[in-house]
Amino acid sequence: MKQILLAFVPIFVAVDAIGVLPIFINLTKEFGVNEKRRIVFQSVWTAISVAFVFILVGKSLFSLLGITIGDFMVAGGLVLFCIAIIDLVVPGKRRRMPTEELGVVPLGTPLIVGPAVLTTCLIIIDQYGIMPTIMSVVLNVLFAAVLFIFSDNVIKIIGKSGATALSKVMALLLAAIAIMMVRKGIVNLIHL
Template sequence: MFNVLQPYILTFIPIFVAVDAIGNIPLFISLVNSLGKKQRQKVVLDTVTTATAVAILFVLIGKWILSFIGITISDFQIAGGALLFIISVRLLMPGTAKSLVANSHEKNIGVFPLGTPLVTGPAVLTTTLIMHDTFGLFPTLLSLLANMLIVWVTLAKADVIMKVMGTSGTRAFSKIMYVLLAAIGVMMIRRGILGGFFP
């Protein structure tokens, strides 16, 4: 039974860490704080739709693009792992994520910066592509859709979650996710080196 579920579990967890739905709550609230209930619902829908569409598109054509320009999966694992590590370290620094809010002047904030790059950014794109190569398309897409469902519920109930966890709680959770993301980045680099130099 575990062997059947293993690919789904092993794809779900890295994508969950990369998406960091709960860690995005404070930024989401700061962006929609002045909006009414219907406007918030539209922002949530736009966020999830954009994030899902961008991620699925990259999963479907990302490997083909890499192959077309002559980049192997091992190359991408090393580069992607390094990128994940750098992103996670930067996000651990104070104020980095908030810069997305400060620089956002778009009317449709559900598309940018919430849909991308906040929910589906480089970390999610890199993770999903490598999960696709490692575990296959179906487990990756199913895990991605499950995570986007979590994002939808989390953002729709952001005020309630924030009251329960508090600002400090959501920030602490987010920091833990960033550390795990850094560890996943190191793992990807290791696998890329082993696959590229010691096949």
Template sequence: MDFGHSLLYSFIGMFVAMDIIGVLPMYLGMTVGLEAKRRRRLVNLSVMVAAGVAFAFAMLGHWIFKLLGIAIYDFKVGGGIVLLVMAILDLIKGRGDKEHSASTGVVPLGVPLITGPGLIATVMLQVGIYGNIIVILSMLGNFLFAWAALRKSALITRFIGVEGTDIVSKIAALLMTAIAFAMIRTGLFEAIRAAK
């Protein structure tokens, strides 16, 4: 397979694993009531953290997991539990009661929503298939796209209005619970298969 095709397949695989379009409603819900400057800072921080984590796992993931004695399915279950707890808190308290801080850019937006177990597994597998250069280029392209999509999400907020963003925030919290359960379920099934 030539360089161009390898790069394309790598990019598409990461794009599907990241699912930044699916993250947008959750990001809108998390940033209800935030001024534009803080929203931009949150996007910058979340994408930088997500990219840093993905890059670290692409280069060192196999050694990190081996050193800690964990598998991808362990990471899926753990990440899913963290996401589930945060989603339930958002449903109970509501976004308006939530204190927005820099940590929101780290958890859950940067990790595990943008860079979750699926993307981590994808980049670790792709390094073995395509090599470091192609994987790094694919990551750069995907994270630039994610950054641009999140930065332009303010247009959506203006379009749907305040009540619309409140509705989106509740739907986003429900979606987060579904994603969390899916992560936990697949992690548990993979663990059961590995134990046989």
């Protein structure tokens, strides 16, 4: 139990479910309750699947393909940046991503389980073992899911105007997060 708790904390910081919540609200504000639940389920499934595969074969697969964590950070950052730019520069029009895609990219990965989580997993596997790492990922992803499911309560509190303002601020924040991911990825690549 202690190993799971020790592994939980760094993954909690890396997942940053509370930080991802406004982005989830922004991306799903035009979807109904059932669509949002499907998106949450798909993002949980995607995040856990990506994390499990990476935990089990990440080092070997990346090595085989010649991919570094830096490469992964740059790619994830570029995907997020494209989404943010569309949200910022298309006034009055809402980019509507199909629910099949939204739960996978960008929510499942790279937002819930992205380079930060995957890198953290590699580090804590060596410290605490595979099972505590897997349990910590599952618990953190489920925490994110609970936050996402109750996101409508946040909308009720802040109202429609507040949601619109939050949407634009979050699109800008998403762009900044994307640039940060690209920057860290490039720094990682330079230091190879």
